[in-house]
Amino acid sequence: MKRIKMLDLSEQYKDIKGEILDKINEVISSSQLILGNNVNELEQDVAKYSNVTNGIGVGNGSDAIHIALQAAKVKEGDEVITTPFTFFATAGAIARLGAIPVFVDIDSITFNIDPQKIENAITDRTKAIIPVHLYGQMADMDEINKIAKKHNLVIVEDAAQAIGAEYQGKKPGELGTAATYSFFPTKNLGAYGDGGMIVTSNKEVAEDSRVIRVHGSKPKYHHHLLGYNSRLDEIQAAILNVKFKKISEFSEQRRQRAKFYSQKLKEIVSEYVSTPTEREGNYHVYHQYTLRVKRRDELKEFLKENGIDSMIYYPVPLHLQPVFEELGYKRGDFPVTEKAIDEVLSLPMYPELRREDQEYIVEKIEQFYSLRK
CATH class of the missing domain: 3.40.640.10 (Type I PLP-dependent aspartate aminotransferase-like (Major domain))
Known part of the structure; x- marks a missing residue:
């Protein structure tokens, strides 16, 4: 596999x-x-x-x-x-x-x-x-x-x-x-x-x-x-x-791979997946390529079963970390953050990532949602 x-x-x-x-x-x-x-x-x-x-x-x-x-x-x-x-x-x-x-x-x-x-x-x-x-x-x-x-x-x-x-x-x-x-x-x-x-x-x-x-x-x-x-x-x-010496080259390669992901995912699964937005005037270097997705945990497991790594950055927000309990925050204090932790999923991203591997990743994401319509 x-x-x-x-x-x-x-x-x-x-x-x-x-x-x-x-x-x-x-x-x-x-x-x-x-x-x-x-x-x-x-x-x-x-x-x-x-x-x-x-x-x-x-x-x-x-x-x-x-x-x-x-x-x-x-x-x-x-x-x-x-x-x-x-x-x-x-x-x-x-x-x-x-x-x-x-x-x-x-x-x-x-x-x-x-x-x-x-x-x-x-x-x-x-x-x-x-x-x-x-x-x-x-x-x-x-x-x-x-x-x-x-x-x-x-x-x-x-x-x-x-x-x-x-x-x-x-x-x-x-x-x-x-x-x-x-x-x-x-x-x-x-x-x-x-x-x-x-x-x-x-x-x-x-x-x-x-x-x-x-x-x-x-x-x-x-x-x-x-x-x-x-x-x-x-x-x-x-x-x-x-x-x-290669940092600018690395950044451009990351941006190219992010562009490919976004174009393909918008074409096939935009109903289920929100791709990253680069604000006007910004230059995004895509340390992570992070989606918002429906049925996130199921998708993550499906990708794993098909040999594809993915990560959740971050599964527990800082205001709910036990070490900061004394600060007095509680669930519900930051609803946008708490919604994000249930939806974000980062896909493989690095300058040397092969196009054929990206195509395979996109194919499997499409397959996951087509099987669950």
Whole structure:
């Protein structure tokens, strides 16, 4: 039986194996393994690509959010507004600082935070907003910025899934105090281990982020901030430098595959399936290709029986996670989010995904719904 994975990193590795192995050998031979030339190169290139002045490599995308918030002076007891429809790390970073996650519902079309609902959640304790650029499409940053400026709030963009995405010609980092990237292996720019980065044009945030990532020391062994050990290592940076050269190509390949899915699915099963919507002025990089579907769980099982992977991002919203029970949220508080968790389904998506495999996936989705009319 045919097997189609959500992501097949081996396909990409075949094309860059020689260069990757040469770079790894170069790093090991140099004995410069932490915060060396490869990290510096990646920081500069990603910052330039993001149209900001600073890139700060850190241990992972979760730490990137945490450190950016701390560098932006978010502290214990502050409230930070974000979405309940995201990976745990977004709110986890807030809580680890002793700050309080405050959730607001999402837009039903993009799944991103709904700016129209933010203002009602602001109190005199609100310090920041974390918009999450989910699935590879940026949130409505114009409206979010208006609110932030009106209330003097920090914006930290969670762009873990959105490197290369654009909103009205602007990239993550240009429209907030800072933005954070994840280089987890499954991301559009993925390492072969953990990694992350903060990008910002805010000098103070950049300087403090660099200090926080090395135990809060500057100079070494002199600690003025409470920091952490969260450094992007040289081997991962070297791997990312190889892949970064292809980031624009990877994004276009993802967009081509998304276009194929959408055209075919609209032709045959539009009655049962809603394809992703790219907002006017946005450049969606399709970290995930996520549908709204009827009979989602049955479809997922049918695809599995036919050798096709699919995923639910995310099955439990953050406001209903047991760890956040003390925040006092309950089922029904965010109806758009709660509807989405019952309907979303992500299909295989990566730059090397074969057209014949996409055709097979579409064929099986059509077959599922034709058998259940």
